[in-house]
Amino acid sequence: MTKAFVLINTDxxxxxxxxxxxxxxxxxxxxxxxxxxxxxxxxxxxDTDKDVAEVVSWELRKVKGIRSTxxxxxxx
Amino acid sequence: MTKAFVLINTDxxxxxxxxxxxxxxxxxxxxxxxxxxxxxxxxxxxDTDKDVAEVVSWELRKVKGIRSTxxxxxxx
Amino acid sequence: MTKAFVLINTDxxxxxxxxxxxxxxxxxxxxxxxxxxxxxxxxxxxDTDKDVAEVVSWELRKVKGIRSTxxxxxxx
Amino acid sequence: MTKAFVLINTDxxxxxxxxxxxxxxxxxxxxxxxxxxxxxxxxxxxDTDKDVAEVVSWELRKVKGIRSTxxxxxxx
Amino acid sequence: MTKAFVLINTDxxxxxxxxxxxxxxxxxxxxxxxxxxxxxxxxxxxDTDKDVAEVVSWELRKVKGIRSTxxxxxxx
Amino acid sequence: MTKAFVLINTDxxxxxxxxxxxxxxxxxxxxxxxxxxxxxxxxxxxDTDKDVAEVVSWELRKVKGIRSTxxxxxxx
Amino acid sequence: MTKAFVLINTDxxxxxxxxxxxxxxxxxxxxxxxxxxxxxxxxxxxDTDKDVAEVVSWELRKVKGIRSTxxxxxxx
Amino acid sequence: MTKAFVLINTDxxxxxxxxxxxxxxxxxxxxxxxxxxxxxxxxxxxDTDKDVAEVVSWELRKVKGIRSTxxxxxxx
Numbered sequence: 001m002t003k004a005f006v007l008i009n010t011d012x013x014x015x016x017x018x019x020x021x022x023x024x025x026x027x028x029x030x031x032x033x034x035x036x037x038x039x040x041x042x043x044x045x046x047d048t049d050k051d052v053a054e055v056v057s058w059e060l061r062k063v064k065g066i067r068s069t070x071x072x073x074x075x076x
Numbered sequence: 077m078t079k080a081f082v083l084i085n086t087d088x089x090x091x092x093x094x095x096x097x098x099x100x101x102x103x104x105x106x107x108x109x110x111x112x113x114x115x116x117x118x119x120x121x122x123d124t125d126k127d128v129a130e131v132v133s134w135e136l137r138k139v140k141g142i143r144s145t146x147x148x149x150x151x152x
Numbered sequence: 153m154t155k156a157f158v159l160i161n162t163d164x165x166x167x168x169x170x171x172x173x174x175x176x177x178x179x180x181x182x183x184x185x186x187x188x189x190x191x192x193x194x195x196x197x198x199d200t201d202k203d204v205a206e207v208v209s210w211e212l213r214k215v216k217g218i219r220s221t222x223x224x225x226x227x228x
Numbered sequence: 229m230t231k232a233f234v235l236i237n238t239d240x241x242x243x244x245x246x247x248x249x250x251x252x253x254x255x256x257x258x259x260x261x262x263x264x265x266x267x268x269x270x271x272x273x274x275d276t277d278k279d280v281a282e283v284v285s286w287e288l289r290k291v292k293g294i295r296s297t298x299x300x301x302x303x304x
Numbered sequence: 305m306t307k308a309f310v311l312i313n314t315d316x317x318x319x320x321x322x323x324x325x326x327x328x329x330x331x332x333x334x335x336x337x338x339x340x341x342x343x344x345x346x347x348x349x350x351d352t353d354k355d356v357a358e359v360v361s362w363e364l365r366k367v368k369g370i371r372s373t374x375x376x377x378x379x380x
Numbered sequence: 381m382t383k384a385f386v387l388i389n390t391d392x393x394x395x396x397x398x399x400x401x402x403x404x405x406x407x408x409x410x411x412x413x414x415x416x417x418x419x420x421x422x423x424x425x426x427d428t429d430k431d432v433a434e435v436v437s438w439e440l441r442k443v444k445g446i447r448s449t450x451x452x453x454x455x456x
Numbered sequence: 457m458t459k460a461f462v463l464i465n466t467d468x469x470x471x472x473x474x475x476x477x478x479x480x481x482x483x484x485x486x487x488x489x490x491x492x493x494x495x496x497x498x499x500x501x502x503d504t505d506k507d508v509a510e511v512v513s514w515e516l517r518k519v520k521g522i523r524s525t526x527x528x529x530x531x532x
Numbered sequence: 533m534t535k536a537f538v539l540i541n542t543d544x545x546x547x548x549x550x551x552x553x554x555x556x557x558x559x560x561x562x563x564x565x566x567x568x569x570x571x572x573x574x575x576x577x578x579d580t581d582k583d584v585a586e587v588v589s590w591e592l593r594k595v596k597g598i599r600s601t602x603x604x605x606x607x608x
Contacts, residue, residue, distance in 0.1 A: 003184075004415075005157075005193060012142040015133060032155075033129070033227040035080075035147045036264035041157060041224065049505060053413070053531035057395060066392040067144075068447075071415045072193065073529060075185040075509035081233075081260070081269060088370040091361060108231070109303040109357070111308075111375045112568035117233060117300065125201060129227035143372075148269065149225065151205035151261040156263075164522040167513060185509070187460075187527045188416035205261070209243060218240040219524075220295075223263045232567075277353060281379035281565070285547060294544040296599075299567045301377065303357040309537075309564075309573060316446040319437060336537075337433070337607040339384075339451045340492035345537060345604065371448075376573065379565040385461075385488075385497060412459075413531040421461060421528065429581060433607035452497065453605065455489040455585035468598040471589060489585070491536075491603045523600075 003045050004052045006060065007038040007070040014065035015039045025059045027051070038070075049073065079121050080128045082136065083114040083146040090141030091115045101135045103127070114146075125149065155197050156204045158212065159190040159222040166217035167191045177211045179203070190222075201225065231273050232280045234288065235266040235298040242293035243267045253287045255279070266298075277301065307349050308356045310364065311342040311374040318369035319343045329363045331355070342374075353377065383425050384432045386440065387418040387450040394445035395419045405439045407431070418450075429453065459501050460508045462516065463494040463526040470521035471495045481515045483507070494526075505529065535577050536584045538592065539570040539602040546597035547571045557591045559583070570602075581605065 010018045015033065022031050022042055030043040042060065046052045056071055086094045091109065098107050098118055105119040118136065122128045132147055162170045167185065174183050174194055182195040194212065198204045208223055238246045243261065250259050250270055257271040270288065274280045284299055314322045319337065326335050326346055334347040346364065350356045360375055390398045395413065402411050402422055410423040422440065426432045436451055466474045471489065478487050478498055486499040498516065502508045512527055542550045547565065554563050554574055561575040574592065578584045588603055 005184075005186075009144060012145065013133075013138040015137070032157075033133070034157075034224045035129070035149050035227055036222065036224045037146050038224060049529075050532050053415070057393075057413070057531075061395070062393040068389060069392065070189070070417050072186045072188045072190060073415050073505075075187055075513075076506045079260075081262075085372060088373065089361075089366040091365070108233075109361070110233075110300045111303055111357070111377050112300045113298065113374050114300060125225075126228050133227075146265065148262045148264045148266060149201075151209075151263055152202050161524060164525065165513075165518040167517070185513070187509070187529050189526050205263070209241075209261070213243070214241040220237060221240065222265050225263050277377075278380050281567070285379075285545075285565070289547065290545040296541060297544065298569050301353075301567050303361075304354050307564075309566075313448060316449065317437075317442040319441070336535075337437070338537075338604045339433070339453050339607055340604045341450050341602065342604060374569070376566045376568045376570060379567055383488075385490075412461075414461075414528045415531055416528045417526065418528060429605075430608050437607075450493065452490045452492045452494060453581075455491055455589075456582050465600060468601065469589075469594040471593070489589070491585070491605050493602050 001045060001047060002049050002052050003043070003074040004056070005072045005074070006042045006044060006056060007072065008040040008042065009067045010039050011065050011067055018063055018065045021063050022060060025055060027055050077121060077123060078125045078128050079119070079150040080132070081148045081150070082118045082120060082132060083148065084116040084118065085143045086115050087141050087143055094139055094141045097139050098136060101131060103131050153197060153199060154201045154204050155195070155226040156208070157224045157226070158194045158196060158208060159224065160192040160194065161219045162191050162217050163219055170215055170217045173215050174212060177207060179207050229273060229275060230277045230280050231271070231302040232284070233300045233302070234270045234272060234284060235300065236268040236270065237295045238267050239293050239295055246291055246293045249291050250288060253283060255283050305349060305351060306353050306356050307347070307378040308360070309376045309378070310346045310348060310360060311376065312344040312346065313371045314343050314369050315371055322367055322369045325367045326364060329359060331359050381425060381427060382429045382432050383423070383454040384436070385452045385454070386422045386424060386436060387452065388420040388422065389447045390419050390445050391447055398443055398445045401443050402440060405435060407435050457501060457503060458505045458508050459499070459530040460512070461528045461530070462498045462500060462512060463528065464496040464498065465523045466495045467521050467523055474519055474521045477519050478516060481511060483511050533577060533579060534581045534584050535575070535606040536588070537604045537606070538574045538576060538588060539604065540572040540574065541599045542571050543597050543599055550595055550597045553595050554592060557587060559587050
């Protein structure tokens with residue numbers, strides 16, 4: 001099992017919309033609104049790193065309103 | 077009472093417009109034009125953290141021309 | 153209840169030591185070793201923001217080997 | 229009159245000590261403990277930029293426990 | 305006399321256009337293409353800080369293709 | 381021979397497209413998808429620094445979907 | 457096979473020493489001196505992510521003179 | 533001729549000392565005290581990139597009190 005935390009910055013004002021859309025994505029366990037440098041953080045769990053990469057690239061980063069992502073994979 | 081300083085980067089050239097529009101927002105005590113890495117800084121005071129989050133998400137970050145925000149909440 | 157994620161950079165080579173020491177701190181729910189820009193992430197839950205600030209300042213940041221912390225409070 | 233906000237990162241665990249020592253420095257109007265990327269913020273007011281530079285270089289940055297400072301001068 | 309160095313990031317591919325347009329702006333002494341984190345650096349000299357702020361806000365940051373600027377004022 | 385590593389952030393969701401387009405550019409030896417703060421990394425080799433600068437400015441940064449680049453030239 | 461690029465900042469003046477010591481570490485394929493924001497970049501190849509994490513934590517980050525590391529794992 | 537701008541952060545309080553010591557180094561044309569994210573900026577001119585790299589690594593970064601450097605080479 002691979003776990004990753006993805007820090008997200010959204011286009012200004014779209015963080016609520018993006019939050020709602022991400023919640024239902026494949027492997028997403030939680031989504032948090034944050035104070036500070038990053039707007040949201042998503043917790044993703046998948047069987048392998050490759051599956052995490054797939055969700056991040058092919059689903060998460062396709063969500064309209066996302067400006068940048070910083071994927072922090074948990075080192076086993 | 078919760079106080080927060082919000083560092084703002086705007087789309088290039090729109091800092092004056094954004095400055096004017098933010099001044100009148102709910103709980104905004106001051107707005108400063110800055111040299112350096114950030115374009116503006118806003119001082120917000122509200123009764124609770126939740127109210128600060130509301131102003132930042134539902135009012136401040138809806139202002140046209142804002143590129144990114146970094147909300148620094150004062151730790152009591 | 154206030155939840156916060158604290159991103160930590162440690163002195164090079166001390167991440168395992170710091171990881172062990174943080175695990176048992178007040179309100180710490182989990183500690184993760186990370187790839188990328190940050191070395192560790194800590195999940196803290198306390199009744200109030202003030203309690204979170206206390207744990208971060210008076211316990212977490214006193215642990216030997218911590219270089220910098222970036223506390224991301226979850227906005228309710 | 230020149231106003232500046234100085235964002236400060238301290239050596240881990242020394243933020244309270246640094247906070248106390250800065251409060252009494254020349255031209256310091258307020259000091260805040262912060263959540264997020266920066267540990268403290270100081271508000272400095274002096275007659276001229278040069279005076280601000282003097283306080284920052286010759287007083288503030290001499291305080292033991294300060295790791296880095298980011299001086300944001302308010303553009304008139 | 306106030307001197308400032310402005311680090312600029314442009315929209316990808318527009319750095320040459322932006323370079324040409326900035327050269328002729330008020331108070332601009334030199335423009336450099338850079339390797340690394342920043343795309344261009346501009347050297348500005350004006351009588352006062354206020355004049356520097358005017359050039360940066362009302363001329364430089366109005367140039368099409370500029371994504372962000374980081375104005376580093378030389379401390380006298 | 382000059383070697384450079386270019387760290388790239390793309391518009392969210394366009395990293396695969398950009399990856400494909402960069403592969404065939406002049407002097408490009410390899411392209412990698414990355415976890416973390418940067419989306420892609422490109423390895424470029426050219427006879428001189430000037431040639432590297434040409435490829436980066438006139439080819440690489442013209443590719444649609446690139447948000448920012450950070451060119452790290454290998455010091456001989 | 458897992459490939460990772462590790463961006464390294466060293467204590468000022470120790471980059472040559474650190475470069476020499478890293479070259480012989482387990483799984484290290486190349487080490488580059490860089491211009492720009494980072495001092496060195498190391499290319500590591502190991503059978504699994506876990507092995508990469510081991511080399512980074514237990515060997516690389518133990519080398520005297522390393523200030524910070526940013527491990528960018530190649531997403532398969 | 534290769535020109536480079538080196539952004540420097542010093543240990544807190546040592547910027548004046550470092551400034552004095554750098555002025556006389558090989559190829560150094562100017563040194564500036566800065567407001568903002570960086571403490572000093574040095575202008576270096578040498579015949580080749582290699583000479584610039586030599587001055588930065590073997591002279592500049594050996595100066596006591598330097599915490600980090602970011603060398604921005606001017607692209608011809």
